[in-house]
Amino acid sequence: MASAPSSLPGPALQASRAAVQSALRAHGIPENEGKADPTVDRADIKAADAAEEDGEVQEIEIDMQAQAEQIRTVFSDPQNFNVKHPLYSPWTLWFDSPATKGRNLPQTPSTAVPQTPVPQTPGAALGWMEDIKRVIQFDSVEEFWGMYNNIVPPSQLPQKANYYLFKEGIIPAWEDEANKNGGKWSIQLPREKNRNNVDKFWLYTMLAAIGETFDPYLTHPDTPPGTPSLVTGVIVSTRPQFYRLSIWTRLAPGAEDDALRERIELVGKHFKTAVLGYGESAKLAGPLATEVEFMSHKDSEKKAKSGQRKIVV
Numbered sequence: 001m002a003s004a005p006s007s008l009p010g011p012a013l014q015a016s017r018a019a020v021q022s023a024l025r026a027h028g029i030p031e032n033e034g035k036a037d038p039t040v041d042r043a044d045i046k047a048a049d050a051a052e053e054d055g056e057v058q059e060i061e062i063d064m065q066a067q068a069e070q071i072r073t074v075f076s077d078p079q080n081f082n083v084k085h086p087l088y089s090p091w092t093l094w095f096d097s098p099a100t101k102g103r104n105l106p107q108t109p110s111t112a113v114p115q116t117p118v119p120q121t122p123g124a125a126l127g128w129m130e131d132i133k134r135v136i137q138f139d140s141v142e143e144f145w146g147m148y149n150n151i152v153p154p155s156q157l158p159q160k161a162n163y164y165l166f167k168e169g170i171i172p173a174w175e176d177e178a179n180k181n182g183g184k185w186s187i188q189l190p191r192e193k194n195r196n197n198v199d200k201f202w203l204y205t206m207l208a209a210i211g212e213t214f215d216p217y218l219t220h221p222d223t224p225p226g227t228p229s230l231v232t233g234v235i236v237s238t239r240p241q242f243y244r245l246s247i248w249t250r251l252a253p254g255a256e257d258d259a260l261r262e263r264i265e266l267v268g269k270h271f272k273t274a275v276l277g278y279g280e281s282a283k284l285a286g287p288l289a290t291e292v293e294f295m296s297h298k299d300s301e302k303k304a305k306s307g308q309r310k311i312v313v
Contacts, residue, residue, distance in 0.1 A: 081142065088212050089229075090139035090168035093147060096132045097161030137168055144210060153199040157238045165206055166233030166248075174297040178232050183252035183296035185268045187276065188244045190288040198243045202236045204275045205245055209234045213274070214247060214267050230267055242288045247271055252296035253311075261311070268292055268313040280313075 072081045136147050154163065164172035174180060189198070208214050215229045228250065235246040253261035272278050272292040285291050294311040 084140035084142050086140050087138075087144070087210050089210075090137060091144075091210055092137045092166055092168050093135045093151070094132050094164040094166065094172055095135050095151075095162065096164075097158050099158060099161075132164065132172065139168075144206075148203070148206070154202050154236045154238055154243065155195050155199050159238055159240050162235060162237045163202070164233060164235050165209060170232050172233055172235065172248075174301075176232075178250050179248060179297065181251055182230075182232065182249040183264075183294055183298075183300070184246045184248045185271055185292060185294045186244055186246040186290070187271075187284070187292045188242050188288065188290040190286075191239070191242050194243055198236070198245075201243075201245055201276055205234050205236070205247070205271070208270070208275050209247070214270055215263070216266050216270065217263050230263065245276075252294075252298070255309075264294060265311060265313060268294055268311065272313055 071083050073083050073085070135151070138144055138147055151163075157163075166172050167178075170176055170178045189201075194201075209231055212218060212229055212231075214231045217223055218227060218229055230249040230251060231247055232250050233248045235244075235248070237244040237246070247267065249264065249267065251260060251264075253264055269280060272282075273280050276292070278284065278292075283291065291312045294313075295309070299309055
């Protein structure tokens with residue numbers, strides 16, 4: 001027998017059926033128990049089910065919105081944020097200068113070192129590391145900016161000072177397991193001409209490092225999951241007549257390692273163009289200046305210049 005048409009408008013009918021079904025379920029009564037309502041046809045039931053699903057989705061959306069309103073990021077509340085933006089890897093800032101040799105840095109709230117294990121120093125690097133001070137470790141965007149806003153910028157550092165920003169667990173020494181088979185990209189810039197640029201260059205270098213943008217191989221679809229970035233750390237050095245910026249890598253290509261050489265070159269090109277802002281074909285060399293150059297740590301140790309192999313971009 002055909003069902004009699006309902007006199008209720010469509011939306012009202014759907015809401016009514018959804019309410020009835022919800023009430024039945026709430027009391028543990030099967031929806032098909034007892035005599036079927038002759039006014040309910042299959043289309044009505046289907047429409048009611050759809051309305052119920054819409055109601056559940058709406059409740060979920062309201063709940064998510066309530067939770068979202070409780071989230072305060074540094075962008076909405078710089079003082080009382082309760083959610084941080086984690087970095088892909090934790091990082092540690094190190095520092096040395098003639099003024100810090102032979103003594104410890106004072107521990108203040110802004111520079112106090114967290115209680116995390118200090119990486120074991122290889123024997124050959126013990127003397128080198130004695131005067132390098134571990135300033136702070138961080139693993140979120142907010143902590144990075146807190147650190148950056150509380151340190152002296154490179155342009156105001158004394159001569160022969162260095163900042164080293166390395167991934168946690170890696171010390172800024174060639175002898176470290178993560179560095180010993182690698183090398184570094186570097187550029188040397190005349191001090192007087194770049195006093196107004198070095199702070200910006202150092203900031204952009206750190207951001208590229210912690211943002212893992214130096215090594216585009218990581219975003220390639222064929223790259224195996226968990227592949228580490230080539231970059232282990234970045235350094236800025238102040239010298240009497242120039243500044244030097246460096247990017248350290250965990251690997252260096254051999255004479256016939258074309259694939260690794262190409263990957264290394266991409267790091268250097270990103271450093272030159274996206275970080276420092278120079279054109280890809282720009283030539284920078286001049287008095288006290290160098291191009292963006294790569295050299296393995298092993299070649300850097302060689303005294304004879306003829307035995308050193310450089311990659312220049």
